[in-house]
Amino acid sequence: MDNGFFKNIEKKTGVNMKDIFDLANSLQNANFKDEKTVRNVIQRVSQIANKPVSKEMEDQIVKSIVNDGKQLDFNTIAQMMNKK
8 A cells, every 4th residue: 555645544543554553463363252352452442542441441342342242343442432
């Protein structure tokens, strides 16, 4: 892909694309039935997005993914984080 494209995304979002690619690579073989793994992913996404996640919200996301079998993707996490 075009490097300018990623620079534009970084400028608009404030999110470093290298961090996103590193996170995406780490997710490829992750076990999302493991609570510790899911919590780690949530914390990393929160840190990358510079959007704090309360313990209560983290617990809800973990339950949703580990117990209820929801797919873990950025959309799912973003939707849960934006719920009032």
